[in-house]
Amino acid sequence: MSIRLFRIGQFLCRTFFRLFFRVKVIGTEKIPDNIGVLxxxxxxxxxxxxxVGAFIKRPTRYMAKAELFEAPILKGLIPKLGAFPIKRGMSDRQALRTGLKLLSEGEMVGVFPEGTRSKNRKLQKGLTGVGFFALRSNAAIVPCAIIGNxxxxxxxxxxxxxxISMEKLREEKxxxxxxxxxxxxxxQTLLDEYN
Known part of the structure; x- marks a missing residue:
């Protein structure tokens, strides 16, 4: 991952969103600074x-669908921005290992638990991979809600x-x-509170 390239990308994204949307950002202070974050x-x-990554201090490593890593322009760019591939529709052990390793090294990993975009903007059922990360790592689990269009x-x-504390769930196995x-x-609580 190129931190310099990531910061340039962050700046360009912030500029884009501020120019073309009325963006309101809430709760960045709730993201821990120096431990792994999911x-x-x-x-x-x-x-x-x-x-999601444009307005926060920490670089975010995204899990992205494997197809993006084969696209002509993106295949050379998105690994430099910190993304790593996951094969959708199957258990991708390599992606799970990579995610756990990054979290154990104190990185922030961004995931979209629904696995794909919601067509009606309502929260869909989450995939179990995110629960696997939450239980198998000591990372802070930070929920995030995007509201609007x-x-x-x-x-x-x-x-x-x-x-979100996972302590009790870990104890209960x-x-x-x-x-x-x-x-x-x-x-969903964030969506209900701020919608």
Missing amino acids: LCSNHIHALDPPL YKLFSKLTIVYGAP ASAEEATEKIMEGI
Whole structure:
């Protein structure tokens, strides 16, 4: 990952969003500074990843669909921006190992637990991979909600919530599905509160 390239990308994305949308950012102070963070957001548009990462201090490593790493322009760019591939529709052990390694090294990993964009902007069921990360790492689990739409000059709100504790679920040896449900509830709470 090239931090310099990431910072340039962040600046360009911030400029883009401020020029073309009325962006309101809430709760960036809730993101821990110096430990691994699993940043979990709803997914309503292809522009969600740059929006989620544009207004926060820490670089974000995104898990992205493997097809993007084969696209002509993106294949050379997105690895430099810190993204790593996941094969959708199957258990991708390499992606899970990479995510856990990054979290154990104190990085921030951004995921969209729904796995794909929601067509009606309502939160869909989360995939169990996010619960696996939450239970197998000691990372802070930070819920994030994107509210609004991407019509030009309309209002977009991005809310970062307080970390969700996984302590009790880890003690109870809960399933990845249970952990995922708790994370999705955290995202839904933000959507309900700020919508």
